[in-house]
Amino acid sequence: MDCTRRDFLLAAAAAPLLAAQDPPSRRSAMGIAEFTFRHRMQLDRERRVPEPISDPVHFLEFARRLGAGGIQTTLGGLSPDRALELRRRAEAHGMWVEGSESLPRRKEDVERFDAAIRSVHAAGATHVRSVLLGGRRYESFDREEQWTAFVADSRERLRLAEPVLARHGVVLAFENHKDFRVPEYLPFLKSLGSDRFAACPDFSNNFTLLEDDHEVVEALAPVAAMAHVKDMAVAETEDGFLAADVPFGEGFHDLPRMLGALRKANPRIRFSLEMSARDALRVPCLSPKYWATMRDVPASDLARTLRTVRERAVPRERLPRVNALPLEERVRIEEENVRTCLAYAAAKLGI
Numbered sequence: 001m002d003c004t005r006r007d008f009l010l011a012a013a014a015a016p017l018l019a020a021q022d023p024p025s026r027r028s029a030m031g032i033a034e035f036t037f038r039h040r041m042q043l044d045r046e047r048r049v050p051e052p053i054s055d056p057v058h059f060l061e062f063a064r065r066l067g068a069g070g071i072q073t074t075l076g077g078l079s080p081d082r083a084l085e086l087r088r089r090a091e092a093h094g095m096w097v098e099g100s101e102s103l104p105r106r107k108e109d110v111e112r113f114d115a116a117i118r119s120v121h122a123a124g125a126t127h128v129r130s131v132l133l134g135g136r137r138y139e140s141f142d143r144e145e146q147w148t149a150f151v152a153d154s155r156e157r158l159r160l161a162e163p164v165l166a167r168h169g170v171v172l173a174f175e176n177h178k179d180f181r182v183p184e185y186l187p188f189l190k191s192l193g194s195d196r197f198a199a200c201p202d203f204s205n206n207f208t209l210l211e212d213d214h215e216v217v218e219a220l221a222p223v224a225a226m227a228h229v230k231d232m233a234v235a236e237t238e239d240g241f242l243a244a245d246v247p248f249g250e251g252f253h254d255l256p257r258m259l260g261a262l263r264k265a266n267p268r269i270r271f272s273l274e275m276s277a278r279d280a281l282r283v284p285c286l287s288p289k290y291w292a293t294m295r296d297v298p299a300s301d302l303a304r305t306l307r308t309v310r311e312r313a314v315p316r317e318r319l320p321r322v323n324a325l326p327l328e329e330r331v332r333i334e335e336e337n338v339r340t341c342l343a344y345a346a347a348k349l350g351i
Contacts, residue, residue, distance in 0.1 A: 028346040031070030032063050033129075033228060033274035034100060036338060039330040046327070056123070057086050060095060066335070067342050069351075070096035072226070072272045075123050076116025083122035090124060096270060098226060099128035099170075103157040114164045121168040127225050127270075128165075128172050129200045132157070133179035137209065138283070138290040147293035150179075151188070158192055165196040173200035173225040181209050181297070182219045189223060198225035201262070202274070203253055204232040208243055208283045209294070210301040212308075217258040221265035228274040229345075231255065234309045235280065235316045239287045241309045244280035244319045247337050248344040252312040255349055271351055273341050277334040280319040 034041075037053060044052035053059040056073050063071050070090070075083065075097075090097050099120035104113040120128050132154040133140060141147050158174075165172050174197070176185055189197060201220040207213045213232070231251030235242045248255060262269050284290050285302060322330055345351040 027064075027067045027069060028342040028351055029069040029271075030229065030342060030345045030351045031072055031096065031098065031270060031272040032066070032068045032338065033272040034059065034071070034073040036273055036275050037062075037334060039277060039327060039334045043327055043331050056097070057082065057089060060086060060089055060093070060097070064093050064095060066338055067346070068095075068273075068338075070098065070270060070272070072098040072100050072129055072274075074101060074116075075099045075119045075125065075128075076101050076112070078119040078123065080122055083119050087122070087124035097123050097125045098270065098272070099123070099125050101128050101130055103130050103132070103172075104160045104164075105157060107160065110160050110164065113161060114167075117164050117168045117170050120170055126170060127198075128170055129226060130172055130174050131177040131179075132174055133177050136178040137293060138178075138285075141293045142289065144293055144295075155188075155192070158197065162192075162194050162196050166194075171196055171198055171225050173198040175200040175202050175228065176205050176216065176220065177202070178205045178208055181206065181211055181294075182216055186219065186223070199223045200226050200228060202228040203230050203255075203258055204243065204245070207232065207305070208281070208285075210285060210297055210305045212304065213253055214257055214261075218261045221261045224262055224266060224269060227262055227269060227271050229255070229259070229271045230273070230275050233280075233312075233314050233319060235313050235319055236309055237282065237284075240283045240285040240290070241306070241313075242280035242316065242319060243283055245275045245278070246320065247275075247340040249348070252308075259349060259351070271345075273338065273345075275337055275341060277320065277322050277330055277337055279321055279323045280316075 041052065041054050044054060051058040053062045056071065056075055056078065059073050060071050086097060101116045101120065104110045117128065133150065161172060180188060189199065199220045201217050201224050203213060203217060206216040231246050231248050231253050233244050233246045233251045322333060
């Protein structure tokens with residue numbers, strides 16, 4: 001027998017989710033960032049499916065069936081033929097493709113990065129998204145010196161990346177990934193002195209750094225080449241608050257205002273849904289460690305954030321509780337969230 005009983009049950013439970021479906025009658029122009037389907041990718045690995053969505057061509061087809069207008073995904077490692085196939089299918093479907101690649105960490109890693117950007121270009125993408133910090137600032141650093149070293153390291157990684165981007169005609173937009181606050185982000189970006197770099201504003205991330213969610217997007221809009229769209233719900237805790245991704249319209253972001261600012265600054269900007277089906281994240285902004293690298297943040301920012309949380313808070317039991325669910329159920333919730341958001345974007349946000 002080629003598969004175990006567990007493999008059979010896993011496949012049977014997921015079958016309704018994997019059934020081919022016709023695209024919705026009205027497609028959204030919004031794309032989907034690959035992190036949105038992290039549970040699906042895990043399921044694909046466990047089932048060893050022949051067409052996993054970790055493959056960009058299969059991801060494109062999967063996104064099309066859901067009604068999305070494009071994808072933002074890892075393209076490094078694609079063969080030239082596979083990259084061309086992705087480009088042809090995207091053009092045939094009237095969809096778009098953006099890359100999502102990690103920066104070189106040292107000189108020896110530039111060759112790997114060059115191959116990834118070459119694949120991005122071959123697939124017809126002109127923009128690639130990246131991050132500087134993989135974790136969260138208030139969890140990753142205990143001392144100011146660590147933050148200073150991270151900033152210097154980030155600058156060096158971008159310096160290594162710039163000639164590669166220029167050679168292939170690709171723009172890299174790095175996300176505000178719960179690392180830089182806007183007064184730090186904008187001078188840092190400007191200091192790079194290259195048109196190969198831009199911003200990828202995330203609608204929720206910097207609220208966890210005590211910044212106004214709408215003002216962050218409006219400040220980054222003039223230098224934005226792409227954006228991660230999401231909505232967020234919050235609840236109070238003893239040491240701060242909980243923050244959770246929720247379907248569009250169920251959170252407190254003024255999505256039309258934020259999208260409007262980005263469109264005004266860049267009418268050709270592309271939007272990607274980046275939503276995680278997971279439990280709410282803890283933001284311990286009243287704990288000492290949280291302030292290890294943010295001692296210059298005004299008290300007024302903390303007060304405004306906590307006031308917003310208090311005014312917008314929902315009961316904790318209404319926040320998503322996903323982490324402990326069986327994988328198949330997480331996959332179902334993940335896909336349901338995406339369908340809800342794409343329908344909302346097409347019907348109410350003009351995307």
